[in-house]
Amino acid sequence: MTTFYLIRHAEKDRSNPEDKDPELNQDGLGRAMLWANMFDTLDLDAVYSTDYTRTKMTAAPTSVKHNIDIKIFDPKEIDVKQLLLDNYGASVLMVGHSNTTPALANKLIGEEKYQSMDDNDNSSVYIIKLADSIGNVVSAKIQKVD
Numbered sequence: 001m002t003t004f005y006l007i008r009h010a011e012k013d014r015s016n017p018e019d020k021d022p023e024l025n026q027d028g029l030g031r032a033m034l035w036a037n038m039f040d041t042l043d044l045d046a047v048y049s050t051d052y053t054r055t056k057m058t059a060a061p062t063s064v065k066h067n068i069d070i071k072i073f074d075p076k077e078i079d080v081k082q083l084l085l086d087n088y089g090a091s092v093l094m095v096g097h098s099n100t101t102p103a104l105a106n107k108l109i110g111e112e113k114y115q116s117m118d119d120n121d122n123s124s125v126y127i128i129k130l131a132d133s134i135g136n137v138v139s140a141k142i143q144k145v146d
Helices: 026-039 053-066 080-086 100-109
Strands: 002-008 046-049 070-072 091-096 124-130 137-144
Touching: 002 100, 026 053, 046 053, 053 070, 053 091, 080 100, 091 100, 100 124, 100 137
Parallel strands: 002 091, 046 070, 046 091
Antiparallel strands: 002 124, 124 137
């Protein structure tokens, strides 16, 4: 069984609308720790993040707790078949954005089930369980964590 936990980055600093790569704000730092505590009970094998400050800051506490280096991925270039092969049988956290997180969930399950997330939704986790390396879906759900 391969399990993917897909989350959007935590709350970002919106004080400078010109900043295309902001850090997390105080709420976001707290949320990153909340995620780390939630994922602490799981045996994560890999942590992925897009190459943005806010996503890496969201992933960092979890990667530190699990002693796993963060792997950078580009959601526009991701090869889902290779991702499945590389992580067969693993539990994987992937940190993305309001548009890339549901898009990746859709790619993993092979259907257009999820729409873009609300811009204020930093507390949903998509949990995708796959039976094998070719992506046969066991379950796919969204869970809110606050």
